[in-house]
Amino acid sequence: MPPKPLTKPRKRASQDRSRATVDALIEATARILVKDGFDKASTNRIAEKAGVSVGSLYQYFPSKEALxxxxMVRHRAELMQVVRETVSEFAALPVEEAVPQFIRAAIKAHRVDPKLHCVLAEQTPRTGRLENAEVFNTEAYSIFFAYLEAHRDEIRAVDLQLATFVCMTSIEALTHTAVLHYTDRLSDEAFDALVDEASRLIVRYLSPL
Structure with a gap:
């Protein structure tokens, strides 16, 4: 079995110039992934696209997998910022009002560079550190779990970890597929209808029998 590729950076950029180099490398990697996919990305191409030498690339990253x-880390941060900004708006709302807001936040998050999101979610091989590098990461699960815990009296008796898994997996699957594969065919009204139907699904699942 071949060794798993190294996926941790060699060192952290501490100065403005080195941070600019790292940022350029990460951005170049993202754009090559979108244009050509994971398999055609290479450290040589990434370095050329970023305008730096391959030697400079290897000062910071040991492999393309590390890049x-x-x-993924940067993209996750962008997605989760969208979700965090919404949480404060629905944290105190009852379930039937909060769930649609969370689903809208998930749609909005998936619309952050959707082509890159698609590559990261569907093309990136699960090797090394990338095995658990979900694009829509566990922080979203934690946020939804905390909401359910705070509104325990509104939902039926159910294991909250399991309920969070069921709800978040459903929301992720629906929003991911709609945004990444059907955006060109779905109008704003269709997305509103998707929010309504997905909310009905989640709220009825959580509601006391």
Whole structure:
């Protein structure tokens, strides 16, 4: 069995110039992934696209997988910022009002660079550190779990970890597929209808019998 590729950066950029180099490498990796996919990305192409030498690339990243992992970290942060900004708006709302807001936040998050999101979610091989590098990461699960825990009296008796898994997996699957594969065919009204139907699904699942 071949060894798993190294996916951790070699060192952290501490100065403005080195941070600019790292940022350029991460951005170049993202754009190559979108244009050509994971298999056609290479450290030589990434370095050329970023305008730096391959030697400079290897000062910070040991492999293209390490660069892809860095792209994932940055993209996850962008997605989760969208979700965090919404949480404060629905944290105190009852379930039937909060769930549609959370689903809208998930749709909005998936619309952050959707082509890159698609590559990271569907093309990136699960090797090394990338095995658990979900694009829509566990922080979203934690946020939804905390909401359910705070509104325990509104939902039926159910294991909250399991309920969070069921709800978040459903929301992720629906929003991911709609945004990444059907955006060109779905109008704003269709997305509103998707929010309504997905909310009905989640709220009825959570509601006391």
């Amino acid at each position: 892809v992992a860095a792209v």
